[in-house]
Amino acid sequence: MIRSDELRGIIAKRGLTQSKVARIIGITPKTFYEKMKTGVFGSDEIQIMINELKIENPIDIFFAD
Numbered sequence: 723m724i725r726s727d728e729l730r731g732i733i734a735k736r737g738l739t740q741s742k743v744a745r746i747i748g749i750t751p752k753t754f755y756e757k758m759k760t761g762v763f764g765s766d767e768i769q770i771m772i773n774e775l776k777i778e779n780p781i782d783i784f785f786a787d
Contacts, residue, residue: 723761723762723786724758724761724762724763724783724784724786725782725783725786726758726759726761728782728783729758729771729783730758732775732777732783733775736775736776738775740754740755740758741754743771743774743775746770746771746774747767747770747771747774748767748770749767763784768780768784772784
């Protein structure tokens with residue numbers, strides 16, 4: 723389960739929108755919002771976000787309890 727609040731904060735800090743991040747990882751904004759709600763992203767999507775958003779501690783965000 724991801725920490726959606728933390729991920730939203732990083733997206734905002736990088737000056738991006740969730741829609742822009744959705745396009746970067748190759749999904750529609752609607753799908754992105756649903757994945758944020760459920761907390762489930764594919765490993766390839768997570769890797770792209772880690773790289774593109776320059777996330778320093780991905781385990782804290784993407785693999786939270």
